[in-house]
Amino acid sequence: MARGERDNGSARRARIMMQVTFIVPVVILALFVLTAIFAPVIAPHLPTKTSMPHRLLPPFFVEGGSTAYLLGTDLVGRDILSRVLYGARISLSVSLLVIFITGAVGTIVGIIAGYMGGTTDTIIMRTTDASLAIPQILIALLLAVTLGPSFKTIVLALSILGWAPYARLIRGEALRLREADFVAQARIIGSSSLRTMIVHIFPNVVNPLIVIATMMVGLVILMEAALSYLGAGIPPTTPSWGGMVSDGRNLIDRAWWISFFPGLAIGLVVLSGNFLGDWIRDKLDPRLRQL
Amino acid sequence: MSETVLHVEDLRTSFFTRKGVVKAVDGVSFHVDEGETLGIVGESGCGKTVTGLSILRLLPEPAARIVGGRVLLEGTDLLKLDKRKMRAYRGKAVSMILQDPMTSLNPVYSIGNQIAEAVRLHRNLPESMVRHEVISALKLVKIPSPEMILQQHPFQLSGGMRQRVVGAIAMSCHPRLLIADEPTTALDATIQAQYIALFKEIQQQTNVAIIFITHDFGVVATMCHRVGVMYAGKIVETASTRDIFKSPRHPYTAALIDSVPRLDRKDERLYSIEGQPPSMMNLPRGCRFRPRCTDTCLPVCSEQEPPEVQIGDSHSVACWKVA
Amino acid sequence: MADILLEGRNLTKHYPVTKGLLQHTVGWVRAVDGVSFAVERGKTLSLVGESGAGKTTTAKAVLLLEKPTSGSILFNGKDLNEFSPSQLKTEYRARVQAVQQNPWSSMNPRMRVRDIVAEPLVVNTKQSRKETRARVSELLEQVGLRPDHGGLYPHEFSGGQRQRIAVARALALNPSLVVLDEPVSALDVSIRAQIMNLLKDLQAQHNLSYMVIAHNLATVRYMSHTVAIMYLGQIVEYGEAEPLFEKPLHPYTRALISASLLTLPEDEAEGAQQIVLSGEMPSPLNPPPGCRFHTRCTESSSTCAEVAPELRPLGKQMVRCHHYDD
Numbered sequence: 001m002a003r004g005e006r007d008n009g010s011a012r013r014a015r016i017m018m019q020v021t022f023i024v025p026v027v028i029l030a031l032f033v034l035t036a037i038f039a040p041v042i043a044p045h046l047p048t049k050t051s052m053p054h055r056l057l058p059p060f061f062v063e064g065g066s067t068a069y070l071l072g073t074d075l076v077g078r079d080i081l082s083r084v085l086y087g088a089r090i091s092l093s094v095s096l097l098v099i100f101i102t103g104a105v106g107t108i109v110g111i112i113a114g115y116m117g118g119t120t121d122t123i124i125m126r127t128t129d130a131s132l133a134i135p136q137i138l139i140a141l142l143l144a145v146t147l148g149p150s151f152k153t154i155v156l157a158l159s160i161l162g163w164a165p166y167a168r169l170i171r172g173e174a175l176r177l178r179e180a181d182f183v184a185q186a187r188i189i190g191s192s193s194l195r196t197m198i199v200h201i202f203p204n205v206v207n208p209l210i211v212i213a214t215m216m217v218g219l220v221i222l223m224e225a226a227l228s229y230l231g232a233g234i235p236p237t238t239p240s241w242g243g244m245v246s247d248g249r250n251l252i253d254r255a256w257w258i259s260f261f262p263g264l265a266i267g268l269v270v271l272s273g274n275f276l277g278d279w280i281r282d283k284l285d286p287r288l289r290q291l
Numbered sequence: 292m293s294e295t296v297l298h299v300e301d302l303r304t305s306f307f308t309r310k311g312v313v314k315a316v317d318g319v320s321f322h323v324d325e326g327e328t329l330g331i332v333g334e335s336g337c338g339k340t341v342t343g344l345s346i347l348r349l350l351p352e353p354a355a356r357i358v359g360g361r362v363l364l365e366g367t368d369l370l371k372l373d374k375r376k377m378r379a380y381r382g383k384a385v386s387m388i389l390q391d392p393m394t395s396l397n398p399v400y401s402i403g404n405q406i407a408e409a410v411r412l413h414r415n416l417p418e419s420m421v422r423h424e425v426i427s428a429l430k431l432v433k434i435p436s437p438e439m440i441l442q443q444h445p446f447q448l449s450g451g452m453r454q455r456v457v458g459a460i461a462m463s464c465h466p467r468l469l470i471a472d473e474p475t476t477a478l479d480a481t482i483q484a485q486y487i488a489l490f491k492e493i494q495q496q497t498n499v500a501i502i503f504i505t506h507d508f509g510v511v512a513t514m515c516h517r518v519g520v521m522y523a524g525k526i527v528e529t530a531s532t533r534d535i536f537k538s539p540r541h542p543y544t545a546a547l548i549d550s551v552p553r554l555d556r557k558d559e560r561l562y563s564i565e566g567q568p569p570s571m572m573n574l575p576r577g578c579r580f581r582p583r584c585t586d587t588c589l590p591v592c593s594e595q596e597p598p599e600v601q602i603g604d605s606h607s608v609a610c611w612k613v614a
Numbered sequence: 615m616a617d618i619l620l621e622g623r624n625l626t627k628h629y630p631v632t633k634g635l636l637q638h639t640v641g642w643v644r645a646v647d648g649v650s651f652a653v654e655r656g657k658t659l660s661l662v663g664e665s666g667a668g669k670t671t672t673a674k675a676v677l678l679l680e681k682p683t684s685g686s687i688l689f690n691g692k693d694l695n696e697f698s699p700s701q702l703k704t705e706y707r708a709r710v711q712a713v714q715q716n717p718w719s720s721m722n723p724r725m726r727v728r729d730i731v732a733e734p735l736v737v738n739t740k741q742s743r744k745e746t747r748a749r750v751s752e753l754l755e756q757v758g759l760r761p762d763h764g765g766l767y768p769h770e771f772s773g774g775q776r777q778r779i780a781v782a783r784a785l786a787l788n789p790s791l792v793v794l795d796e797p798v799s800a801l802d803v804s805i806r807a808q809i810m811n812l813l814k815d816l817q818a819q820h821n822l823s824y825m826v827i828a829h830n831l832a833t834v835r836y837m838s839h840t841v842a843i844m845y846l847g848q849i850v851e852y853g854e855a856e857p858l859f860e861k862p863l864h865p866y867t868r869a870l871i872s873a874s875l876l877t878l879p880e881d882e883a884e885g886a887q888q889i890v891l892s893g894e895m896p897s898p899l900n901p902p903p904g905c906r907f908h909t910r911c912t913e914s915s916s917t918c919a920e921v922a923p924e925l926r927p928l929g930k931q932m933v934r935c936h937h938y939d940d
Binding site (some may be wrong): 450451452483484485506513555558560567 | 664665772773774802803804805806807808810811829830831832833835836856859869870871872873874875888889890891892894895
């Protein structure tokens with residue numbers, strides 16, 4: 001903080017905004033991660049326990065609700081809150097795993113394409129273009145039908161094409177870095193292509209990679225939710241947010257809470273992921289840096 | 292006796308950062324007369340570019356702000372104008388040329404369009420006259436076949452040509468003052484020589500006052516009538532070009548000139564100034580150059596900053612040993 | 615008999631210009647066209663010229679970053695074309711290192727300084743970590759830095775200091791030749807002298823040869839023993855530095871010198887005429903016929919427009935100009 005001289009008011013406001021847009025999404029995401037881990041401990045009921053006398057109860061703050069079932073119950077009396085908490089496990093673990101796999105594959109492929117150039121680049125890029133052109137939902141449904149819906153299927157379904165956007169973006173970065181002076185320098189001292197890609201190119205694509213990955217959190221969760229909604233994702237016994245939204249779709253007029261709360265959870269995580277991604281990108285943008 | 296076009300008094304500009312306040316320009320005063328070129332020389336970080344931007348009020352907000360002083364353009368204090376009035380001055384009465392000809396021009400618009408934009412913004416001319424003005428501006432900077440250039444785009448021109456177009460845009464509204472920030476640094480030596488010769492002619496024709504910001508003494512010698520040497524946010528010496536070279540009085544000026552290799556003779560060993568310019572957030576007490584000054588310093592050099600003292604005909608120095 | 619470390623013979627590099635879907639060649643950019651030079655052991659050769667002259671391309675050929683279209687490079691008398699790939703790495707690359715122009719982009723921003731300086735050793739030798747660390751400390755001290763600077767990242771240093779780090783890195787393998795591409799032009803004026811003095815000291819200490827690419831003639835005069843003035847892919851004047859600067863022969867050399875000299879206004883009035891060339895350097899895609907410089911030369915004649923002059927010895931220099939034919 002400046003000493004003596006009066007600080008510039010609007011600069012300070014801008015800095016506070018920067019901090020807020022970081023803290024809020026991180027807190028939200030951290031909370032969800034914690035609930036995913038500690039669901040069995042926090043959840044008031046088992047997610048699969050049915051209770052016919054208590055079916056279709058509204059949330060506790062609405063008339064007719066009960067504090068035993070804070071967010072209400074569904075058609076067969078299962079507690080919505082517990083299911084949302086357990087559902088975090090599925091949604092977050094699927095998306096983290098998918099992001100990791102697609103990020104790794106996409107980055108490796110992108111670096112090789114961008115750095116090596118020539119025919120290698122052309123082959124890889126045409127494959128990437130093809131992957132980008134095929135609708136992911138279609139492939140996912142196909143896999144679900146052939147392999148049967150399961151955790152493994154959904155991860156495979158989302159990863160098999162999901163690496164392509166990374167490959168495209170990282171290739172761009174690698175192309176740019178290839179021309180950098182320090183890469184020419186690596187050649188001058190006799191570094192091999194493999195070593196140059198690992199030691200020089202990779203560390204410098206990590207920043208854009210992180211930005212893309214955080215933004216993908218939201219996208220992957222939405223896709224998983226969509227697949228579960230369509231019945232091609234996690235089998236309905238295990239609660240997943242998408243599945244829960246699907247379950248409640250015919251009851252929206254009578255029991256809005258069944259679809260609403262899982263939907264809200266999806267929305268919060270996606271938005272937080274996006275805000276976080278924006279924040280990271282802005283933080284890494286040299287123009288917004290002060291002296 | 293020429294009229295003074297610009298009078299800068301005690302200009303102070305600071306940058307407000309998380310780590311502290313950087314006093315990039317800390318009490319700078321000078322004047323420029325019509326038909327005269329004042330060079331502002333200094334190394335990176337000395338504040339010369341920020342000075343130029345401050346005059347035009349083009350600083351990046353909210354990080355930077357002018358915190359004191361007056362900038363009098365033919366009597367009007369530019370710092371007191373509201374944003375709208377300042378826009379009327381910018382590009383018209385005061386114009387600026389920047390260093391990089393690649394990024395000074397918009398790649399998607401034609402040359403004619405870009406010059407016309409300046410003309411339309413500032414001069415109330417009927418549309419039919421605009422083309423004529425654009426061509427005159429191009430002729431002023433001696434671009435061959437100006438009518439052909441109108442349709443071309445920046446990527447079709449060489450660096451030297453682009454810089455001339457930038458000059459045309461700057462001169463199109465007949466400014467009283469032109470601020471040129473390192474306009475020749477990116478140009479080749481022979482192109483630079485052409486460009487400087489061109490600007491000398493333009494100055495003779497239009498009587499425009501020029502502030503030429505540079506780090507290159509060769510350019511200063513050929514282009515400028517008077518020079519101000521900046522160090523760590525302050526002007527340490529102001530003199531005619533001749534006096535700066537033949538009898539520099541500030542130790543920094545003298546050391547700087549000695550450290551530049553000469554082409555007209557073989558130097559056995561170059562003088563090199565030890566150390567580096569001070570961090571602008573952590574300025575030493577007293578004279579800012581003292582840590583690197585090799586002359587024997589007086590006790591007061593470590594205590595107080597030296598004031599600018601007139602020592603001759605238009606020659607002033609800020610050094611305790613000269614006072 | 616001069617002890618020649620590196621020799622270029624008739625180096626040529628043409629880049630094809632392609633057009634159309636099938637990428638067929640429609641023309642050639644004649645970036646370097648028949649350039650010959652020699653770098654003596656322990657001495658400095660400078661390649662001088664403006665952008666487009668071909669000096670950077672020549673340097674890239676020497677650094678094996680570009681393959682010449684024709685011509686050869688001889689290292690210690692042996693033609694590089696006769697080196698096997700592994701010999702190229704161990705006997706040439708390890709002996710010919712570089713310092714680049716831009717101290718901000720020539721270093722991996724994610725690596726610490728000690729790793730940057732050590733990298734040539736890591737890639738080329740099998741030294742233990744302890745040996746490498748000791749060598750890095752030694753190198754940092756040689757360039758005027760401290761061993762504890764090794765733990766910092768490049769962005770924590772100033773431009774001049776970064777250039778010192780680049781020099782330390784270039785010296786890691788004990789090279790015979792260092793190629794310096796505009797080593798001081800990106801630095802502040804008062805730092806340039808520091809770096810140039812450092813380079814000269816190191817040259818004397820280690821009997822280093824330098825090949826300097828520069829456009830600033832004063833820097834060149836200070837640093838060089840031999841100078842090659844390049845224009846549009848060719849050498850137009852070549853010789854020992856002092857005689858060349860005292861008595862420049864080629865009109866282009868004279869124009870360059872005039873453009874670089876400090877001419878105070880009253881000197882001008884006294885008659886020290888400034889030579890201002892007209893026009894710009896033509897494109898290497900389409901060099902002018904005859905003498906490539908004739909379109910801008912103040913003294914060109916009809917022969918100049920038709921016949922290309924050869925590089926011929928004249929006194930202590932070699933010059934490519936018809937005015938000296940007789």
